Amino acid sequence: MNISSLAARRTKADIAEICARLGNDPHRMLDILLAVQDANRWISPEAMDAIAGAVGLTRIAVEGVASFYSFLSLAPKGRITIRLCDDIVDRFAGLAAVVAAFEAELGVTLGKTSADGAFSLEVTPCIGMCDQAPAAMINDVVATRLTPARATEIARKLKAGVPPGEALVAGFAALTPYQRAKAMVDDNIRLAGPVVLGPAPKDAGLRAAVVLAPAEIIRQVEISGLRGCGGAGYLSQRKWHFASLAPGEKRFIFCNADEGEPGTFKDRVILTERADLVFEGMTIASKAVNAREGVMYLRGEYAYLKEHLEEVLAARRARGVLGRDILGQPGYDFDIRIQMGAGAYICGEEGAMISSCEGLPGEPKTRPPFPVTRGYLGYPTVVNNVETFAHAARILDLGAQWFHDIGTEHSHGTKLFSISGDCARPGIYELPYGTPLRELLALAGASDAAAVQVGGPSGAMVGRDSFDRRLSFEDLATGGAVIVFNAHRNVLEIVDYYMSFFVHESCGYCTPCRVGNVFLKKAIEKFRKGQANDDDIQYLKDLSDTIIETSRCGLGTTSPNPVLTSLKNFPLVYAALTRPTVDGVKATFSIQAALDGARDIAKRRSYIFDKDYSK
Amino acid sequence: MTETLVDQRKARVATVSLAGCFGCHMAILDIDERLITLMGLVDFDRSPLTDIKTFTQRCDIGIIEGGCCNEENVHTLLEFRKNCDVLIALGQCAIMGGLPAMRNAIMHSGEPLRECLEEAYISGPYLRNTTRLIPNDPVLPLMLDKVYPCNEIVDIDYQIPGCAPSGDVIFNTLAGLLTGKFAGFDRATLRFD
Ligand SMILES: Cc1cc2nc3c(=O)[nH]c(=O)nc-3n(C[C@H](O)[C@H](O)[C@H](O)COP(=O)(O)O)c2cc1C
Ligand code: SF4
Numbered sequence: 006m007n008i009s010s011l012a013a014r015r016t017k018a019d020i021a022e023i024c025a026r027l028g029n030d031p032h033r034m035l036d037i038l039l040a041v042q043d044a045n046r047w048i049s050p051e052a053m054d055a056i057a058g059a060v061g062l063t064r065i066a067v068e069g070v071a072s073f074y075s076f077l078s079l080a081p082k083g084r085i086t087i088r089l090c091d092d093i094v095d096r097f098a099g100l101a102a103v104v105a106a107f108e109a110e111l112g113v114t115l116g117k118t119s120a121d122g123a124f125s126l127e128v129t130p131c132i133g134m135c136d137q138a139p140a141a142m143i144n145d146v147v148a149t150r151l152t153p154a155r156a157t158e159i160a161r162k163l164k165a166g167v168p169p170g171e172a173l174v175a176g177f178a179a180l181t182p183y184q185r186a187k188a189m190v191d192d193n194i195r196l197a198g199p200v201v202l203g204p205a206p207k208d209a210g211l212r213a214a215v216v217l218a219p220a221e222i223i224r225q226v227e228i229s230g231l232r233g234c235g236g237a238g239y240l241s242q243r244k245w246h247f248a249s250l251a252p253g254e255k256r257f258i259f260c261n262a263d264e265g266e267p268g269t270f271k272d273r274v275i276l277t278e279r280a281d282l283v284f285e286g287m288t289i290a291s292k293a294v295n296a297r298e299g300v301m302y303l304r305g306e307y308a309y310l311k312e313h314l315e316e317v318l319a320a321r322r323a324r325g326v327l328g329r330d331i332l333g334q335p336g337y338d339f340d341i342r343i344q345m346g347a348g349a350y351i352c353g354e355e356g357a358m359i360s361s362c363e364g365l366p367g368e369p370k371t372r373p374p375f376p377v378t379r380g381y382l383g384y385p386t387v388v389n390n391v392e393t394f395a396h397a398a399r400i401l402d403l404g405a406q407w408f409h410d411i412g413t414e415h416s417h418g419t420k421l422f423s424i425s426g427d428c429a430r431p432g433i434y435e436l437p438y439g440t441p442l443r444e445l446l447a448l449a450g451a452s453d454a455a456a457v458q459v460g461g462p463s464g465a466m467v468g469r470d471s472f473d474r475r476l477s478f479e480d481l482a483t484g485g486a487v488i489v490f491n492a493h494r495n496v497l498e499i500v501d502y503y504m505s506f507f508v509h510e511s512c513g514y515c516t517p518c519r520v521g522n523v524f525l526k527k528a529i530e531k532f533r534k535g536q537a538n539d540d541d542i543q544y545l546k547d548l549s550d551t552i553i554e555t556s557r558c559g560l561g562t563t564s565p566n567p568v569l570t571s572l573k574n575f576p577l578v579y580a581a582l583t584r585p586t587v588d589g590v591k592a593t594f595s596i597q598a599a600l601d602g603a604r605d606i607a608k609r610r611s612y613i614f615d616k617d618y619s620k
Numbered sequence: 621m622t623e624t625l626v627d628q629r630k631a632r633v634a635t636v637s638l639a640g641c642f643g644c645h646m647a648i649l650d651i652d653e654r655l656i657t658l659m660g661l662v663d664f665d666r667s668p669l670t671d672i673k674t675f676t677q678r679c680d681i682g683i684i685e686g687g688c689c690n691e692e693n694v695h696t697l698l699e700f701r702k703n704c705d706v707l708i709a710l711g712q713c714a715i716m717g718g719l720p721a722m723r724n725a726i727m728h729s730g731e732p733l734r735e736c737l738e739e740a741y742i743s744g745p746y747l748r749n750t751t752r753l754i755p756n757d758p759v760l761p762l763m764l765d766k767v768y769p770c771n772e773i774v775d776i777d778y779q780i781p782g783c784a785p786s787g788d789v790i791f792n793t794l795a796g797l798l799t800g801k802f803a804g805f806d807r808a809t810l811r812f813d
């Protein structure tokens with residue numbers, strides 16, 4: 006027997022072991038693939054065959070999942086993969102020089118894997134470290150506030166064989182998971198409000214809930230007026246209510262910790278500092294809807310928080326506030342597992358998240374039915390954001406009416422805003438709903454703000470004339486992201502970047518989203534190159550309308566927002582870049598530029614156009 | 621520019637095929653015996669149908685088949701814009717670039733035009749090009765970096781969609797424009813599936 010077939014056998018045995026550990030369950034496909042990726046640094050064709058055999062699926066079904074996620078790879082990756090955030094915030098914070106430093110020290114160009122298989126250097130969209138950009142993931146750990154010098158130093162250590170964690174933080178191995186997270190990433194809590202970031206007595210909300218009937222818990226959430234913090238702002242009470250009524254032998258509580266919207270990093274901080282509150286909120290929800298199982302879907306970029314979260318869960322079980330007979334109540338059983346994501350923004354959409362947990366490619370589902378009636382594996386499922394659960398736990402403790410009294414008529418309580426970009430004090434601010442944008446900008450020291458992206462790329466880009474608008478669902482809605490750009494930034498460069506983000510993250514199911522966003526991006530490039538006509542403005546609007554009208558999920562229905570909101574709030578930027586038509590001929594077409602390549606290939610000048618040109 | 625061309629005299633029409641397959645011109649002939657009605661309304665100036673190669677006088681309508689793939693197409697299109705009151709893009713090639721614009725899809729190349737020519741004349745698997753050269757006679761017009769739909773180069777007043785548009789659509793549109801009765805396309809006539 007030759008060596009390569011021996012190696013293949015071993016791989017096969019390893020994979021069989023991984024699959025068996027996960028019960029040969031096709032629903033756990035993402036975990037299987039993540040484990041194989043981790044062990045082998047790629048998902049080889051042989052590995053896919055072996056997985057298909059073990060879980061009883063076809064090879065193509067396995068490949069469909071493996072090829073969907075950016076953190077899974079169908080070609081060998083370096084033993085150490087460095088993924089730099091290439092968001093516009095990081096670009097403005099000096100990303101290019103950091104990339105160059107890594108390239109020079111590691112001898113590998115961006116997008117490539119070194120010949121010896123040691124390093125891969127890549128870019129990835131926002132990793133939730135916007136307040137300390139430029140940032141990068143190095144395998145499962147996170148490097149923040151990168152400078153060329155720091156990049157060089159880290160690269161040197163990695164080359165010398167220092168493990169990634171140790172390369173970032175001396176004495177890494179000896180630290181607790183919580184200490185490690187804190188050593189790598191700053192919380193940057195600039196303003197703690199009274200609800201989530203204020204002092205929270207342990208388990209107080211759960212203790213209050215445990216003596217209430219399920220309907221009474223839901224009633225409290227209703228009185229509070231709590232709305233979802235993941236972006237859409239749906240009334241949490243309704244979700245819980247519908248799920249509690251939906252027929253089903255089982256019910257599930259899902260916590261959305263995918264936090265993929267560029268510019269959003271408040272869940273990162275809640276998971277670091279208030280993980281107990283989140284799990285407490287999930288446990289309260291489980292009582293309200295009679296669910297026994299919970300899943301927290303944690304984005305792959307936050308893998309560095311996983312051990313910390315597992316510790317918090319273990320401590321809760323030990324304390325009797327999670328697991329069987331919670332707080333001594335016979336039959337009050339609820340437990341939570343953490344499902345890792347693998348680098349797909351779309352998996353933050355609740356249907357896609359459920360698909361992902363079911364072992365499928367992370368594609369949204371057709372709605373209705375909504376998850377509250379038919380969710381995970383067809384069972385009623387409540388999906389709420391990290392922050393929503395934290396608020397719910399505090400509401401049960403502090404009182405629904407107290408919470409209701411904070412905020413505005415239709416937006417109650419506080420909200421965590423994550424602010425980044427051109428400001429002196431980026432970080433987390435917990436403020437009541439209804440706070441004027443201007444006030445938040447002042448707190449963050451954004452004195453030179455000219456354009457602010459509220460709600461991330463899927464939100465709105467607003468200008469100075471909107472700074473008195475209020476952060477609330479009635480006015481300027483946001484899942485938390487507030488990204489500041491000063492007057493020196495190029496609005497269309499920002500819009501262009503956000504369109505490339507949506508092009509990259511579209512799941513590809515709907516043609517208008519998959520193709521339309523590419524066309525929108527191209528049209529923006531035309532403006533940037535000074536090749537746009539007046540009619541191109543109408544084209545942007547028409548195409549945007551088509552994408553919004555014909556897309557299946559929230560990604561497609563919001564992806565034209567960078568274009569539409571910048572058109573609305575910065576019309577002069579566009580107008581200044583359009584060129585008129587003279588005598589029916591478009592000034593934007595340049596025959597000379599169009600002929601450059603052909604002159605070069607033919608090695609001659611234009612018979613028609615160069616005679617005049619050379620005069 | 622006039623919306624309607626109702627006039628005592630017959631309207632003058634010029635036509636040309638740029639980067640098209642001549643299918644749209646064949647489709648003009650598909651109007652069959654209505655050609656006689658059309659001839660009652662128009663005189664043809666420069667056109668492959670008359671074999672007149674240059675404009676003899678200013679025209680009311682210019683009908684363009686095909687987009688622009690080379691410098692001569694651009695030159696001709698500019699001539700048409702200069703010499704015609706109303707320009708009509710006939711067929712998908714003129715409107716969107718059509719089949720020739722498939723070469724615009726060579727995107728991940730530093731030199732897409734060179735890649736296109738090399739595949740067409742040198743490296744394509746079904747080729748028998750004994751000279752192994754890319755044709756480069758000085759009389760051949762230089763190619764553009766990509767194929768442009770007509771409206772990226774000049775203003776186009778009307779578009780008649782289809783590949784090729786049916787004889788009915790062509791006749792009804794032209795007759796409608798010439799008699800001032802054109803009221804847009806009926807949705808059913810624009811279905812191609
Ligand atoms: C493309 C897309 C991405 C999303 N990403 C997230 C996310 O990262 N985190 C989140 O909580 N909600 C996200 N959502 C919203 C979820 O679909 C869902 O509405 C939310 O998790 C519900 O929780 P909530 O009611 O507590 O806000 C996303 C939606 C879309 C369309
Ligand atoms: S709108 Fe876009 S992301 Fe959503 S399902 Fe359709 S293709 Fe996928």
Ligand code: SF4
Nearest residue numbers: 640641643711712713
């Ligand atoms: S539109 Fe169709 S028929 Fe007309 S020139 Fe193009 S390919 Fe030929």
Ligand code: FES
Nearest residue numbers: 090092132134135
């Ligand atoms: S981490 Fe780079 S923008 Fe969020």
